[in-house]
């Protein structure tokens with residue numbers, strides 16, 4: 001039976017762990033809590049003697065491909081980038097939600113829609129906890145869901161909790177899967193989850209195994225993802241210089257085809273994502289999922305006009321929520337004005353998805369070569 005020891009050898013040592021937190025969450029929720037997140041955000045043994053060698057942390061890790069075929073079957077995945085039942089461009093009907101949203105505020109509008117209808121008791125989101133700081137959060141009220149709208153560059157998730165070394169580090173990552181523990185503690189059984197493609201993947205593997213907290217996640221809302229970025233004061237200063245702005249005048253940050261820095265004076269600075277390559281988390285260079293292929297609905301800004309969100313429906317459930325919210329909480333783009341917009345948006349997502357897969361394949365080949373050379 002392969003256990004966390006094998007995850008260290010096969011995933012952590014080659015640098016493939018993207019800190020989704022799945023292994024720690026599962027072990028804590030179901031077993032005796034042999035694992036914890038370390039100072040550097042990586043999972044590690046907390047009390048090795050509590051490990052019962054069940055092997056489940058190994059099976060659910062998105063970097064381990066044991067459950068891949070089963071998970072793909074479960075969500076009716078098909079090439080090249082997962083199941084697609086429809087693509088649309090939309091925005092929140094409520095001006096307050098729209099103003100707070102990263103793009104069109106669609107994720108928040110749908111969460112509020114589900115909450116108001118009594119379809120969910122809460123949602124795992126990621127809220128701001130200070131200037132440029134964000135933390136995963138099980139939101140259980142309307143106001144809490146609304147508070148978590150948007151996307152910011154934030155202090156590295158909880159690193160200030162663990163270590164002063166990381167207190168100056170900024171990151172786009174929020175270990176939302178870890179918040180599943182709260183779902184169990186609060187005994188909620190109908191929760192929506194918002195997260196990056198790797199986090200959705202980890203949840204789906206837990207679901208494929210029939211693991212308890214994952215069964216409480218009824219709606220999987222995935223965000224498109226080029227990568228997560230970690231950066232410190234030096235990189236922040238460089239971005240300020242290249243983009244000609246100061247961080248204290250930044251209202252919102254967004255990643256689309258470029259990094260978009262929205263300033264309080266209404267101006268937007270755009271920086272090519274190449275400038276962020278050196279700040280990209282190492283494991284993200286090996287990731288091949290751009291469009292949250294295992295979600296019920298996937299969301300991103302690319303392909304959509306400013307202030308709108310591109311939405312891909314991937315499951316009948318996702319499609320039904322969209323249809324239900326359309327015309328009340330969601331405003332769909334008027335396609336009479338641009339009949340090809342949804343088609344172009346999907347083509348753009350496919351192009352970025354393909355780019356990410358090609359890059360990940362090349363990186364994996366390099367890694368295999370270096371492993372063979374060392375052997």
Ligand SMILES: Cc1cc2nc3c(=O)[nH]c(=O)nc-3n(C[C@H](O)[C@H](O)[C@H](O)COP(=O)(O)OP(=O)(O)OC[C@H]3O[C@@H](n4cnc5c(N)ncnc54)[C@H](O)[C@@H]3O)c2cc1C
Pocket residue numbers: 100101102103104105106107108109125126127148149150151152172173174176194195196223224225226227228254255256257299300301302309310
């Ligand atoms: C790390 C990251 C990288 C991204 N890269 C791209 C990209 O390359 N191209 C692209 O088109 N779109 C990207 N997105 C998605 C995009 O930023 C928007 O989240 C998406 O378009 C939805 O916008 P919205 O206005 O509809 O959502 P909103 O209504 O603003 O809701 C966003 C939801 O996401 C949650 N959230 C915010 N940050 C995080 C986080 N770090 N981890 C988990 N949940 C979070 C919020 O709590 C909120 O519930 C990325 C998102 C993230 C978090």
Ligand code: SF4
Pocket residue numbers: 002003004026027031032034035050051052053054055056057058
């Ligand atoms: S108890 Fe199971 S889930 Fe926890 S570390 Fe050991 S093998 Fe992994």
Ligand code: SF4
Pocket residue numbers: 007011012016017018019020021022023024043060061062063202
């Ligand atoms: S489950 Fe997630 S956090 Fe755990 S080893 Fe795998 S990638 Fe890393």
Ligand code: SF4
Pocket residue numbers: 018196197198199225226227228281283284285287288289
């Ligand atoms: S690129 Fe995005 S989805 Fe992939 S490992 Fe990094 S954070 Fe996760």
